[in-house]
Amino acid sequence: MPNVGKSTLFNVLTRSKGAQAANYPFCTIDPNVGIVEVPDERLEKLAAIVHPAKIVPAAVEFVDIAGLVKGASKGEGLGNQFLAAIREVHALCHVVRFFEGGDVIHIEGTVDAKRDRETVETELALSDLVQVAKRIDKCRGAARTGDKVKIRELALLEKIETALQGGQLASGLAWSKEDFELAQQFQLLTLKPIIYAANVSEEQLKTVPLQKAKEALGLSESAEVAMISAKVEEDLQELTPEEARIFLAELGVTSSGLDRLIACAYHLLGYITFFTAGPKEVRAWTTRRGASAPEAAGVIHTDFQRGFIAAETIGYQDYVALGGEQKAKAAGKLRIEGKNYVVQDGDVMVFRFNV
Ligand SMILES: Nc1nc2c(ncn2[C@@H]2O[C@H](COP(=O)(O)OP(=O)(O)OP(=O)(O)O)[C@@H](O)[C@H]2O)c(=O)[nH]1
Ligand SMILES: [Mg+2]
Structure with a gap:
């Protein structure tokens, strides 16, 4: 909704x-884009071993x-x-x-979390319905000629259309892995995690426990909700770290809402971090939990994925405890992993490829 504290x-x-x-209301017209580095203390530990020219943390883009x-x-x-700015x-x-906050205008006149959530979700669903209808139109011709892929796509689109028309979000459907993957290319807003x-x-x-906030939103226990005060966070950034610690203690919380929000996001998206470490740079990369070695390689460069041969892999603990690549290798802790390897959080990797 407008004027709720998004900007x-x-x-x-984005610390900006x-x-x-x-x-x-409607203060923001054109989208703002900002990049935030993901704090990770492991980067410093790796850098202390490798002494790289630079350190590059993982980054998240916010719109x-x-x-x-x-x-x-x-x-x-x-x-x-x-x-359209957030379809991807x-x-x-x-x-x-x-x-x-009496003087801060609410477009509906009153504060009502559940009503607002539903209003916004309805609008997202209506926007998706337009997307789906367009795709159905495009699909129909090809499906009629017997194109197997398009027939499947059409059936899925029609299923989603029915759900959206019935007031359901696309994410509320029972999804098979195959359908879910196919549906990713539709770029539906209501299929994205929230x-x-x-x-x-x-x-x-x-005073408000998390559980009460979920109830007020009309959401189930499993929903990802972060309690955050944009105003408090704004004030926190004006303080020194020591002052901030005292301020947080007075509020009876240990971490800032931003940290909780970032933790929520990582959890929701099922993200893990892997590293590359060399004299040029020590760098953190983000991939999804369960990603295969070629998929992780593709985060760095599509060529790495296309021509993937193997991944020289050292677990983060081994890398740090043994003091780097050569020593880990000598201790037999460098593994040559193939294309079915599932990347683990903290893996330090070198990809062999050929294109
Ligand atoms: N009291 C209080 N005011 C807040 C809080 N968060 C934001 N505001 C105020 O609410 C007003 C709107 O904040 P914005 O961040 O511009 O809201 P927005 O959601 O981006 O609004 P639009 O761009 O118009 O959609 C500003 O005057 C903020 O200072 C909060 O946690 N408490
Ligand atoms: Mg705004």
């Missing part, structure tokens, strides 16, 4: 004042967009065309307003 949160996440945040209102699909507010993202962070950021007041941060 305020974006600014603290890049997005204009102000007390009026801050305008707010959706009821009827956006029919052109209300800023409409919904700006959703891996996950959505839905900021829902919990704080009352993290709900409950934007609470300083007071609510102390």
Whole structure:
């Protein structure tokens, strides 16, 4: 929704004042894009062994967009065309307003987390319905000529269309692995995992338990909800680390909401980190849990995946405990892994490839 704190949160996440945040609805018109480095203390440990010219942490890109209102699909507010800016993202962070803050305008006049969540999700579903209808149109001709792939695609699109029309999100369908993979190319917003950021007041941060926030949103226990106060986070960034620690202790929490949000995102997306370590750079890369060695190689370069031969792999613990690649190799801890190897969090890897 407009004016709920999206740009305020974006600014603290990206440690910038890049997005204009102000007390009026539709403050954001064009999307703001920002890159955030993922903090990982293992990078320093690896660098202490390898002494690289530079260290490159993993990065997450955030896109801050305008707010959706009821009827956006029919052109209300800023409409919904700006959703094109997030069709390719891996996950959505839905900021829902919990704080009352009398002078901050709420477009519906009152604060109601469940109503707002449903309004936005309905608009996302309506936007997906348009996408799906377009694809169905494109598919039909080819399916009629007997194209097997298109027949399957068409059946899946029609199933999704029915679900969306019935008020269900695409993510709510029972998915087979094959269908889920096929559906990724439809770039549906309602198939993306969602993290709900409950934007609470300083007071609510102390008094509202997570469970209550989930209930207020009308969500089940398994939903990913992060309680965060964009205002508090904004204030925190003005403080020294020591002052911030005292401030957090007074609030009765140990970590900032940003850290909780990042942890939520990693959990939700099922991400793991693997490393490359050489004299040029020590670098962290992100892939999904369960990724094969070629898939991880493809994160670095598509050629690495296409021409994948093997992955020289050392577990992070071995690498650090033994003091680097040569010593790990001498101790028999360097493994030559093939294309079926499932990458483990912290693996230090060198890919052999040929294209
Ligand atoms: N009291 C209070 N005010 C907040 C909080 N978060 C944001 N605000 C205020 O709410 C107003 C809107 O914040 P923005 O970050 O611009 O909201 P937005 O969701 O990006 O709004 P649009 O771009 O218009 O969709 C600003 O005046 C913020 O200072 C909060 O946690 N508590
Ligand atoms: Mg904004």
